[in-house]
Amino acid sequence: MQFYDEPIEFEPQPGVSAPVWHGRAASGGQLWNFTTAVFRADGRLAALWGSDERQRRGGFRLHVVFGLDMGHAWVSLDLPADHPVYPDLAGIFPAANRMQRAAYDMVGIASDGPDQRPWLRHGAWPADWYPLRHDTRHEAGVGVGFPNLPSDYDFVKVGGDGAHEIPVGPIHAGIIEPGHFRFSVVGEKVLRLEQRMGYLHKGVEKLFIGADIAAGARLVGRISGDSTCAYAWAYAGAVEAACSATPPPRALGLRALMVERERVANHLGDLGALGNDAALAFGLTQFMRLKEDWLRLNARLFGHRFMMDCIVPGGVAIDLDAQALDAVVEQCYALAPEVKALRTLYDEHAGLQDRFLTTGIISADLARELSLTGMAARATGVLLDGRAYRQGYTPPPPYAALGVRPATDDRGDVAARAAVRFDEIAESLRLIRELAVALPAGATRIEPAPVAGASGLGVVEGWRGEVLVGLSFDAAGKLARVHPHDPSWQTWPAVEHAVLNDIVPDFPLINKSFNLSYSGVDL
C-alpha cells in the first residue's frame, strides 16, 4: 500500500504490536518528498538512525520512522558505501537535527544539512572512527586505547548590552543525570537556552551488535531505568514482530499492568518533586510516601522495585496469583483518594499555583512542529496517546479492549503538565484494576526463535511518551542492530523553547515538569 500518493510501497508488520508499516525509499528525493507529505498531513518524525549494511547489501542504510494517523511508517533508504549522504530532514522536522548528528557520530552517514556539529562524540574517540561500523570490532574493550581529549562545543552566542552566559553542568546541583545547559540571560530573564548532551553515552548500541535475544533484553531494560518496563515491552514487541511470534494474552495483560504501574510511580515522584521545586516540601514528603508504598508492592509481587527484567521477548518472566492481583486492586483503591486529596491541596495552594501557572509554556503548534509525544504533547492539548483510539488508529492489545481516555490540557504550562499527570494517575489506576480483574488465564511466555535477516519495530506509550525500539537480526540469528528511541529526543528541544522569557530560577521547575531522560538519549 501507499501513503499520501507517494510512490513508496509499504507492507504491514505482522503481530500484535502497535500498527507499523515497512517501506523502502528508492532515492533520497523520494524520502524527502515523503517526509514533506507526512509534514503536510500533520504527521510527525518518530525516530531516525543509521545502520552499517555493507556486509549484507554493500552499503549503509538510513532508517526513518514517521508517526502517521493510523500508526507508524518505517522507511529505509540505502546509501552507497563510498558516499553515504542523504537529504537533510531537519528543515521539515526540526526534531531530526540531533538524530541526524548522532547517526553521523555512530555510523558515519551524513545529512547534507548545515549543522554538522558532533552530538554524541565529545573527545573520547577520533572523528573518523565510527563505533557502529562493522569494521570497528565488536568485542568489549574495543576503543579503550583512544586518548580522551577535551572537547569544545560551538554554542550559539547571544550579544548585546547586559547579555551574559550561565553555564550549568554537566554535573547538576541535585541528584539528577548529567548534561550541559548554556543559558544566555539578561538580568534574570532567559534569552536563550542551548543544551549539550552526550555525557551519558556509554556505547549501548554497540553492545547490542552480535548479542542474542536474552542479552539484548537485559540491556534494553537499562537504557532509562525509570522506563525499564516500557523499553522492555517495546523491545519484546520488535523481537516478536521480527520472529512472527505472538505472546499469550495473559502476558500482554501483565505487560500493560506493569507499564501502567511504572507510569503511576513516575508521576507520583514527579508531582512530589514539582511541589518541592516550588518550595512546598510537604508535597515531596507526601508523594514520596505514596511512591514508596507503591514500589514496595512491586518488590513483593514482581521481585524488583522497578520491575526490571520482568517483561521478556515472548511474554513475561513473572506471574501474579489471585492473591497478588487482589493486592494490586486493593492498592489502587487505597491510592486514588490519597492522590485526589493531594490534588485539592495543590490546586488550592496559592504559592504553588503562582509558580505553576503560565510558567514554561509550549503551544500546541510548537508541540506538533517538534513532533512531541506523550505527556508533554497532551499538556498542550494535542490528543495523541498510543493506548487510545483515534481516527484511523486502533490501539494494540490489551489497550484496545480497555477504552483508554487520554488526559489533555491545553494550557501548555507547568500547571498543565501537573494536571495531566494527576489525570493520568487516576486513569492508570482504573486500567490497572480492570487489567487485574479480567486478566486472561493461561500461559505467560513462549520462546521466539530468531529469523535470520528479519527486522521489527516495537512501539509502547511509556509514561514520558512514545518509546520505540527498531531492530534487525543478522544471518546467524544474532542482533545485527538495535536502536532504542526515547521520547526525550523530541522533548529536549521543546524545553529550550519553554524557558524563553521565564526567569532562571523557574528552570528547575520547568525541567522537572517534563523530567526528561538523559541516559535514554545519550545511549
Add this chain to the structure above:
Amino acid sequence: MIPLLKRILRTGILTEPPPAPQPAAEIERLHDEILAILGRALTIREVDAGSCNGCELEIHALNNPYYNIEGRGIKFVASPRHADMLLVTGPVTKNMENALRIAYDCTPDPKLVVAAGDCACSGGVFGESYASCGRVDNVIAVDLTIPGCPPTPLALMQGILAAVRR
C-alpha cells in the same frame, strides 16, 4: 493551610528504624561514631557518571519519610566542595571521566568515595568500551562498593554507614 496541616498530622511519623541486622544499640554507637568523626553531620555529593537513572531513583528514595536519611544528619549537598563523601553511580562514561575527576579534586580531604550500583562496582552490563571506563575505581579511588541493580534504599543506607565507619 489547615487542610495541609491536618494531612501532616494524619500522616504521622513514618520513619522506620535504621536498617537491620544491627541491633539498636549498635546503631546508636554507629551514630555516635559518625558524629565523633564528622562533627554534626555527613554531607554527600551524588555524581551520576553514567547511570541509567535507576540508581538515582533509589538514592532519591533515601530522602522519603520512611528512610529519612536527612533526619539522621546525612545530607545531600549541591557542591563537591561542601561534601565529605562522593556517592558515584554508573559505569564512568568517557564523556563524564573528566567531570568526575574535577568533582573528586574539588572535594576536600579527608574524603570518602562510595560506588553505588552494579555498574559503578564492576562496569555492570556496560563494561569497558570505546565509550565507557567501566567501574568507578578505574577513574578515582573507591572506599566502598554497594552492589545491586539498582541497590535498594536499605542497601544504600547500610553502605553509607559502613563507609563512614571505616
